Amino acid sequence: MQRLYEKVGAVHIHTVFSDGSGHYDQVIQDATDAGLEFLLFSDHWTLKPKQQGREGFHNGILVGIGCELNDSKGRNHLLAFQIDEEIKAGIDPLEYTKKVVEMGGWAVVAHPDERRDALPEFPAYPWTTWDSEDFQAMEIWNHLSEWMERLTNRNKYWLYINPRRSVITPTEWTLKTWDRLNLKRRVVGLGGVDAHAHHYSIWRNVNASIFPYKIAFRSIHMHVLFDEPPEEGNDDAALTQLFQTLRQGRAFVANRYVGQARGFRFWAEGVEDSKIYQMGDRLPAVSQLTFHVNLPPDVTHAVLLKDSQQICHWKDAEGSFRSIGSGVYRVEARRRRRAFIFSNPIVIEP
Ligand SMILES: [Zn+2]
Ligand SMILES: [Zn+2]
Known part of the structure; x- marks a missing residue:
């Protein structure tokens, strides 16, 4: 197994620069307390915090800053990272x-695929522009969306008190769409917390903060696997390295509330040449691979999927399986009945 350096972070965070309630320094402190190693902020429409020089290391935690865009109907939300100029609305x-x-x-x-059936006062904001071939990644799991989706007038008090209990699984529709896209081109899967710590008036005149950052930072995490650890002391190089590794798809999504996912690995080895391939890699149709997993102790079982179909089931700490032709191969791991870890795929192109 190739030695890789794993860093864990949270993606998709709002602050007072748009509609979040948290100030940068406090949010960073909350993330540090939660044991995170990087954070990607994305306030609506603004790059002001980036222009103020807030990117880079803050006491050991690497901060990257982008923004979130949407269309005139409030739909089609897009996170934009590694840009320096703001994009005008309209x-x-x-x-x-x-x-x-x-x-x-x-x-x-x-x-x-945000849906919201129960509470008409909070409309859903799905992505509808599937004819775009430009986006390079998509959220396969979003804490806030799922929390809101599960909200009904009957359970909202319970969910308010137990915000992490609402995060159960990404939707089938999202996962299938993601697999289908990956047959054609690389679309990296991300887990977003979409943290706002919103002050909603959840029942009559009571304003409450919906799952504070502290809580959000203990749910959906991104685990990124580096060849070399990003070094403190050179902010630009470390950020470039973080985004490069994410863009390659060398990463997996895990729900920290369910268990500790550190140490999960999914990789492949060429049958002929023993070359090692990592998540995000794409190979020509003739390739024959042996897939391998290492499962951390909190995983009770894992499945290997090919084009959304389960083809192999593992229960032990290590497992392997020989490829069966072209397809999008990825791993989902569970802890008992709870969704826990979603790898990025290794693809044998059609
Ligand atoms: Zn959004
Ligand atoms: Zn957002």
Whole structure:
């Protein structure tokens, strides 16, 4: 097994620069307390915190700053990282997605299939621009969306008190869409916390903060696997390295509330040449691979999927399986009945 350096962080965070309630320093402190090693902020429409020089290491935690865009109907949310210039509102999602990529940025579709049946006062903001071929990643799991989706007038007090209990699983629809996209091109899967610590008036005149940052930072995490650990002391190099590794898809999503996912690994080895491939890698159709997993102790079982179909089931700490032709291969691990870990895929192209 290739030695990799694992860093754990949270993605998709709002602050007082848009509609979040937290101040940067406090949010960073909360993330540090939760044991996180990087944070990606994305306030609506603004890059002001980046322009103020807030990117880089803050007491050991690496901070990257992008922004979140949307269309005139409030839909098609896109996280834009690694851009320096703000994008003006009023253009359609096809255009702003293209623009982000042209500017050298990393375009991430946010909460693609948000649904909200129970509470009409909070409409859903799904992604509908699937004809775009420019976005490079998508959220496969979003804490806030799922929390809101499960909210009904009957359970809202319970969910308010138990915010992490609402995060159960990404939707089937999202996962299948993600697999389908990956047959054609690399679309990296991310888990977003979408932390706002909103002050909603959840029942009559009571204003309450919906799951504070502290809580959000103990749910959906991104685990990124580096060849070399990003070094403190060179902010720009470390950020470039973080985004490069994320863009490659060398990362997995895990729910910290369910267990400790550190140490999870999914990789493949060429049958002929013993070459090692990592999550995010794409190979030509003739390739024959042996897939391998290492499962941390909190995992009770894991499955290997090919094009959304389960093809192998593992219960032990280590497992392997020989590829069966072209397809999008990825791993889902569970702890008892709870969704826990979602790897990025290794793809044998059609
Ligand atoms: Zn959004
Ligand atoms: Zn957001």
